[in-house]
Amino acid sequence: ETGVTQSPTHLIKTRGQQVTLRCSSQSGHNTVSWYQQALGQGPQFIFQYYREEENGRGNFPPRFSGLQFPNYSSELNVNALELDDSALYLCASSRTSGNTIYFGEGSWLTVV
Amino acid sequence: GESVGLHLPTLSVQEGDNSIINCAYSNSASDYFIWYKQESGKGPQFIIDIRSNMDKRQGQRVTVLLNKTVKHLSLQIAATQPGDSAVYFCAEIEDSGAGSYQLTFGKGTKLSVIP
Numbered sequence: 001e002t003g004v005t006q007s008p009t010h011l012i013k014t015r016g017q018q019v020t021l022r023c024s025s026q027s028g029h030n031t032v033s034w035y036q037q038a039l040g041q042g043p044q045f046i047f048q049y050y051r052e053e054e055n056g057r058g059n060f061p062p063r064f065s066g067l068q069f070p071n072y073s074s075e076l077n078v079n080a081l082e083l084d085d086s087a088l089y090l091c092a093s094s095r096t097s098g099n100t101i102y103f104g105e106g107s108w109l110t111v112v
Numbered sequence: 113g114e115s116v117g118l119h120l121p122t123l124s125v126q127e128g129d130n131s132i133i134n135c136a137y138s139n140s141a142s143d144y145f146i147w148y149k150q151e152s153g154k155g156p157q158f159i160i161d162i163r164s165n166m167d168k169r170q171g172q173r174v175t176v177l178l179n180k181t182v183k184h185l186s187l188q189i190a191a192t193q194p195g196d197s198a199v200y201f202c203a204e205i206e207d208s209g210a211g212s213y214q215l216t217f218g219k220g221t222k223l224s225v226i227p
Contacts, residue, residue, distance in 0.1 A: 002158070031213070042201050042217030043156065056214055090155055094213065101146065101215060103155040 003027060004093050004104035012110045013081050021076045021107045025093030029102075032074040034066060035090040037106070043090055049074055078109075086111045124224045131189040133221045135202035138183060144205035146215070147176060147187045151198045159187070159200075189223075197225045 003026035013019050025032050031050045035043035045058035049068035063079040072093070078085055088108055094101040125131045137145070143164040148156035160171045162178050162185075169176050175188040185202050199220040206214045 002155075004155075006155075033213070033215075035215070040219075042203075042219050043215070045214045045216070048213065058214065088155075092215070099144075100158060100161065101213070102158055103148075105155040 002102035002104065003029075004091055004102050006089075006091050006104040006107050008107055009105070010108045010110075012112060015081055015083060015111055017081050018077065018079045019081060019109060021078075021089050021091075021109070023074045023076070023091030023093075023104060025072045025074070025091075026102055029093035029095055030072050031094045032068055032072060033092045033094075033101070034074070034076045035092065035103075036060070037088040037090055039087070046076070081111045083111050085109065121219070122222045122224070124226060125192050126226050127192060127194060129192055131187075131192045131196070131223060133187045133189075133200050133202075133223065135185040135187075135218060136183060137185065137202070137204050139204060139206065139216075140180075140183065142204040142206060145176070145178065145185055146203050146205070147174075147185075148201045148203060148217075149196075149198045150201065150220070156201060192223075192225050194225045194227055197223055199223070 005024045007022050033048040034046040037043040046060050048056040052068045065077045067075045088106040090106045091104045092101050146161045147159040149159050150156045160176050162169045162176045167178050173190045177186045199222050201217050201220045203215040203217045
């Protein structure tokens with residue numbers, strides 16, 4: 001158990017809809033990152049949050065957005081869903097130093 | 113951009129043998145590397161990490177070796193067990209500034225243990 005919990009575990013959305021995924025980080029970890037993992041690929045960095053602000057972003061369009069709350073939990077929001085957004089979305093938490101980054105089990109998103 | 117990659121996409125080993133999974137990286141500025149194990153349908157599980165000021169680190173049944181001269185990482189698993197069957201990723205930390213720690217993953221190596 002990593003202490004990183006994500007919800008929901010699976011969901012199906014229609015193209016054009018919006019989705020919100022949630023993550024609770026491990027106790028004591030104030031940095032949360034989100035990754036997208038397509039089938040058969042390695043995870044791709046979406047963005048990172050620290051102290052409720054985005055402080056790093058990968059090559060993802062603005063329709064991917066997020067929030068971090070005072071208790072360090074986080075949300076990933078994706079607007080105007082596309083078929084290619086179908087993937088496993090992973091949340092990772094760490095201390096500020098970046099040491100020992102732990103992942104949750106992910107949320108499987110299918111866009112139809 | 114620079115990336116982390118793996119030499120072999122699949123590896124089959126006999127139960128009880130040692131496994132070696134290799135990884136090449138191209139960003140010479142990276143100073144922190146992590147190996148993850150990912151079982152089917154699950155998130156990546158932290159195995160072991162190493163910083164660039166070290167060339168070897170050992171854990172329980174696992175050893176990571178770092179060769180900075182040729183930018184190469186390896187994960188050695190001793191006495192491989194059926195439960196070790198999974199996809200293994202190496203990842204490097206890129207500090208993109210302002211305290212942001214971005215992991216860059218390779219495509220992974222699938223390890224299959226033959227009973």
